[in-house]
Amino acid sequence: AQKITQTQPGMFVQEKEAVTLDCTYDTSDPSYGLFWYKQPSSGEMIFLIYQGSYDQQNATEGRYSLNFQKARKSANLVISASQLGDSAMYFCAMREGSNTGKLIFGQGTTLQVKP
Amino acid sequence: NAGVTQTPKFRILKIGQSMTLQCTQDMNHNYMYWYRQDPGMGLKLIYYSVGAGITDKGEVPNGYNVSRSTTEDFPLRLELAAPSQTSVYFCASSDSGQFDNEQFFGPGTRLTVL
Numbered sequence: 001a002q003k004i005t006q007t008q009p010g011m012f013v014q015e016k017e018a019v020t021l022d023c024t025y026d027t028s029d030p031s032y033g034l035f036w037y038k039q040p041s042s043g044e045m046i047f048l049i050y051q052g053s054y055d056q057q058n059a060t061e062g063r064y065s066l067n068f069q070k071a072r073k074s075a076n077l078v079i080s081a082s083q084l085g086d087s088a089m090y091f092c093a094m095r096e097g098s099n100t101g102k103l104i105f106g107q108g109t110t111l112q113v114k115p
Numbered sequence: 116n117a118g119v120t121q122t123p124k125f126r127i128l129k130i131g132q133s134m135t136l137q138c139t140q141d142m143n144h145n146y147m148y149w150y151r152q153d154p155g156m157g158l159k160l161i162y163y164s165v166g167a168g169i170t171d172k173g174e175v176p177n178g179y180n181v182s183r184s185t186t187e188d189f190p191l192r193l194e195l196a197a198p199s200q201t202s203v204y205f206c207a208s209s210d211s212g213q214f215d216n217e218q219f220f221g222p223g224t225r226l227t228v229l
Contacts, residue, residue, distance in 0.1 A: 004157075009121040045158075045205060045220040052215050091157055100165065101146045101212035102173065105157035 002027045004094050006106035013082045020067070021077040021109045023092035028087050031097030034075040036066065039089040039108070048090075051075055082113045117141050119221035121206050127227045128196040136191040136224050138206030146209045147189040148218065151175065151202040158205060164189055165212060196228045 004024040013019035025034065044084040051059045051066045059066040067076040079086055092106040122137045140147065145166045150158040150173075160173030164183040178200055180192040189208075193200060206221040 006157075031214050033216075035217075037220075043203065043223050043225075045207075045223075047217055047219075050215065050217065093158075095214045095216075095218075097214045099212040100163065101209050101216065101218065102148070102160055102163060102220055103150075103158070103207075105150075105159070107157045107163075108155075 002029070002032075002094060002096055002104050004104050006032065006092055006105055006109050008109045009107075010110045010112070011064035012112050012114060013079075013086075015084060016081055018078060019082055019111065021026045021079070021090050021092075021111065023075045023077065025073050025075060025092075025094050025105060027073075027094065029096040029098070030059050033095045034066070034068070035093045035095065035103065036064070036075075036077045037091045037093060038086075039091065041088070045091075077109075083115050084115060087111060087113045118220050119206055119208055120194070120206050121204075121221040121224050123224060124222065125225045127229060128193075129229060130196060130198065132196050133192070134196070134226075136206075136226075138189045138191065138221060139187050139219075140189075140206075140208040140219070141187065142210070142219065143186060144207060144208035144210050144219075146188065146212055147183065148207045149173075149181065149189070149191045150205045150207065151200075152205065152223075153202050161165070161191065161204075169171055169184075193226075199224065199229050201228045202226060 149161040
């Protein structure tokens with residue numbers, strides 16, 4: 001069965017430093033997509049970055065990059081040059097190729113950026 | 116485009132009451148989803164729909180019902196509310212069910228059952 005695991009309940013990072021949020025996944029489907037979402041204290045879900053199982057290169061979106069290690073089944077989010085506004089809950093999610101579009105979410109990691 | 120809209124934003128229910136959470140999207144998406152998020156946890160799928168007239172259960176469907184009579188609307192019905200249904204409810208939509216297709220989320224409805 002598909003599963004997403006985020007083992008870091010909470011993380012601290014100093015402003016302007018980089019931070020890595022861990023995500024491991026489990027699936028037997030060769031076609032899948034991995035997503036990261038940010039949830040600030042206001043509660044909305046903000047899409048950050050996507051990585052497809054067939055993508056050869058790691059995804060990047062501005063200060064966000066995804067360290068995709070397919071053999072290890074990990075999809076870690078790297079945030080460079082952290083800002084105070086990055087303080088939020090971060091969720092890793094997976095979508096399989098079943099054509100239902102269902103997302104499976106991890107438990108989330110709370111990131112706090114210190115000034 | 117307004118995207119995905121949800122009403123109400125907040126609601127307090129008494130045990131045993133019923134209510135309908137409304138969800139509307141204006142992106143002409145075929146796929147729509149209802150998730151719940153318990154405090155400090157990730158989102159779990161309640162129900163989903165791949166098109167008007169077609170719905171199916173997700174991971175945690177008990178205590179809920181859905182209908183999909185139009186492409187735009189996907190209401191979630193709570194019958195006989197229980198404290199265990201205290202949660203934040205998110206509606207989402209996507210253009211397709213393909214694994215690389217982004218899912219767009221509404222702002223959420225915060226429900227408390229007392």
